[in-house]
Amino acid sequence: MSTIKDVAKCTGLSLSTISKYLNGGNVREENRLKIEQAIRELDYSVNYFARSLKANRSMTIGILLPTISSPFFGRVVAAMDAQLLKSGYQSVVCSYNFDHKLELEKLEFLARRHVDGLIYVPEHATMDEIRPRVGATPMIFLDRTIEGAACDTIVVDNLNAVYMATEQLISRGHRRIGLIAGPQSISTARERMTGYRRVLSDYSLPVDESLIVMGDYDMESGSRLFNRLLDMPDPPTAICVTNYDMTIGAITAAHERGVALPEDVDLIGYDNVDLCRIVSHTLEIVEQPMDEMGRAAAKLIAARLAGDNSPRKVLRLKARLAK
Numbered sequence: 001m002s003t004i005k006d007v008a009k010c011t012g013l014s015l016s017t018i019s020k021y022l023n024g025g026n027v028r029e030e031n032r033l034k035i036e037q038a039i040r041e042l043d044y045s046v047n048y049f050a051r052s053l054k055a056n057r058s059m060t061i062g063i064l065l066p067t068i069s070s071p072f073f074g075r076v077v078a079a080m081d082a083q084l085l086k087s088g089y090q091s092v093v094c095s096y097n098f099d100h101k102l103e104l105e106k107l108e109f110l111a112r113r114h115v116d117g118l119i120y121v122p123e124h125a126t127m128d129e130i131r132p133r134v135g136a137t138p139m140i141f142l143d144r145t146i147e148g149a150a151c152d153t154i155v156v157d158n159l160n161a162v163y164m165a166t167e168q169l170i171s172r173g174h175r176r177i178g179l180i181a182g183p184q185s186i187s188t189a190r191e192r193m194t195g196y197r198r199v200l201s202d203y204s205l206p207v208d209e210s211l212i213v214m215g216d217y218d219m220e221s222g223s224r225l226f227n228r229l230l231d232m233p234d235p236p237t238a239i240c241v242t243n244y245d246m247t248i249g250a251i252t253a254a255h256e257r258g259v260a261l262p263e264d265v266d267l268i269g270y271d272n273v274d275l276c277r278i279v280s281h282t283l284e285i286v287e288q289p290m291d292e293m294g295r296a297a298a299k300l301i302a303a304r305l306a307g308d309n310s311p312r313k314v315l316r317l318k319a320r321l322a323k
Contacts, residue, residue: 222249
């Protein structure tokens with residue numbers, strides 16, 4: 001079996017250069033080509049088990065999500081996993097299916113499996129519950145925040161995302177704008193609600209509480225709440241939906257009751273650009289930077305594990321309106 005020393009001998013490069021390349025570091029283009037050619041010719045592969053024993057590291061990152069069925073999280077994890085591989089890490093993905101008890105169990109399971117770091121989308125857990133379960137394992141919160149957290153966090157600027165979407169509906173002449181919001185126990189849902197209320201205040205429009213409906217971040221909620229808004233005696237002329245799955249539910253409900261979007265009811269949803277293009281060429285969507293989120297989380301956890309001891313980072317990425 002070929003070793004890293006064989007690769008170095010074949011290329012004439014130093015062991016440190018070879019190691020830097022294998023761990024995802026940047027090397028000169030000419031050196032990269034030499035290394036890749038030698039790897040192919042020697043049929044070299046990294047012995048990750050031996051490497052982890054030597055470094056007292058597993059070279060594995062645990063990823064904990066509320067669900068693995070959401071295309072949103074699927075897209076984020078795909079970008080994250082690709083970036084982690086470049087840094088020499090494998091990933092272990094777990095889901096707690098929105099269940100509080102299971103969330104804590106999976107968190108403890110990953111930490112005890114000796115992953116080098118955690119990338120975690122929290123929902124129910126508090127920091128008092130999280131700290132004793134993860135110990136000193138480096139951790140990044142993704143998509144959501146928790147009060148009292150002292151770890152790195154990567155989120156989208158949710159407040160301004162919904163502010164921007166609602167403002168666009170106002171600019172089209174709408175004054176009765178419904179909001180399909182998520183559970184207010186989740187930071188993203190609270191921030192999106194704040195964005196909706198703030199833009200109405202800035203435009204001196206009254207907040208009609210009956211136009212604000214809240215459910216879970218799932219298709220059933222989107223469908224049910226869309227129907228509730230349209231069944232009102234004085235229904236909204238436009239609706240802002242604040243989650244990927246709820247957007248699917250709302251569009252499905254519109255189709256089932258023969259409501260044309262956006263001709264009968266104007267609608268701006270979240271993230272599901274491809275579906276909205278199928279339904280209508282004129283529907284707009286708040287598009288979150290899913291790939292950027294995944295890559296940023298992977299780069300940050302790799303940097304922390306490489307010895308970056310700089311102060312805690314909170315990255316707020318920008319969303320955009322897309323058709």
